[in-house]
Amino acid sequence: MIKTPEIVNDIVSAVSEKLGREAISRKVNNREEYFILDLAFSYFQKADRNRRNDYRSGYLYFRHKRKNHLLFVLAHTPIMTSFFKNNFDYEVFRNIIIGTAKYRDENFLRFKINSKNERIKTKNIQEFLDKLDEIKKHRFVKSVFAKDTKGKTGIGNVFGLRLADDLDKNDVSKIIEKSWDLFLWLYPSKPVFKRNASLNRSLQKIENKCESSKIRNLPKAILKTACSGQIEGAHIKPHKDGGSDKLENGLWLCKLHHQLTEGKLEGYRGINTFEVNLKNKRDKKQ
Ligand SMILES: [Zn+2]
Structure with a gap:
């Protein structure tokens, strides 16, 4: 059995750090390629009636010409693609491309566009952005994540963005x-753990x-x-009101219960104590 490359473990650690729980890596069959993902994705995937076993989503690492490549990939997974599509923000996407440009040649x-595989490949970042903007004019999300009329996977198709092509161990977290x-766009709704990662860790x-x-x-x-x-870490005193992540x-x-009680709780808890109650509306604000 081939040992998982060390840099894959570094990527898993960096993703775990952001998630506030353990991410996993999966080796692609018969290939020296590794996906780094959240185990939750396989549960989302199970909800898809048209699921395929070879679906892909998340960070993809492989070595090519003695260099470490890191991509973000979505393939053959209509359900994950629909989440991604709903959360997608073109300006943010564009900024990610600009922000990571220095990590690739x-x-x-x-x-896929109009059910045809397409690729944009250029060393010139401006040219790359111009080509993306050109698609954007015709509504990027609608075009790139259009319903595929061919094949049985419906929407889905293939989406892969190169983030780095000479990844250095020290740059992984960055x-x-x-x-x-x-x-984050791979989740059904904007996940709360973006800000709650450290709270979730405290609740381990x-x-x-x-x-x-x-x-x-x-x-x-x-x-x-x-x-x-999903079960999520909830603040008793909201973060925005100065509540800690402890x-x-x-x-x-x-x-659901998080939504129903958000901002309405007071008290404290420990490992063996739980003194939390709903704020009494008639109480004057302290
Ligand atoms: Zn509940």
């Missing part, structure tokens, strides 16, 4: 940081399930509402 984007939005010792039933004086209507959505200010809530 040649710019490269592979995509590139992940600069391109992180691409990864607490069992990862919705703690809404432990909150005191929660209205019956909310209490009776079944959990829904364990004492956090609890696990499902997405």
Whole structure:
């Protein structure tokens, strides 16, 4: 068995750091290529009736001509593509390309347009951007992520952006940081852990399930509402009001209970203590 290259582990660490939990790497069958992704993607993928086993999404690493290449790839995965498409922001995308330009000699984007495989490949960053802007004129997302009329995968097709073609171990975190939005766009909704990564880390010792039933004086209507959505770290005192990311200010809530109680909680918690309640509306603001 071939040992996973060290730089792949570095990429996994950098992605884990951003996620606030462990990312994974998967070797592509019969190829010296590795995907770095969130295990959650395979659950999303399972929800897709037209799923294929060879779907790809996330960061892709491979060695080519003795150089380390890093790409961001989406392929054969209509469900992930639909999330990506909904979250996609052209200006942010453009800025990622500019921000990572120094890590590659040649710019490269592979995509499908009008059901045809296309690629833009040029060493000149301005030329690259001009070509993208040209597609943008015809609505980038609509064109690049159009419904594919051929094949049974519907929308999906193939999308691959080169981020680095001579990746240095020391630049891994920087590139992940600069391109992180691409990864975040692979989630069904704008994920909260963008700002909650450190809170989630603080909550690691607490069992990862919705703690809404432990909150005191929660209205019956909310209490009776079944959990829904992913379990996420929630601040007792919101971050925007100065709440910390420490364990004492956090609890696990499902997405729905998080939404229903956001900004309405007070109290504190520890490993074995849980003193959290819904703020009494009649109380004067302290
Ligand atoms: Zn819940």
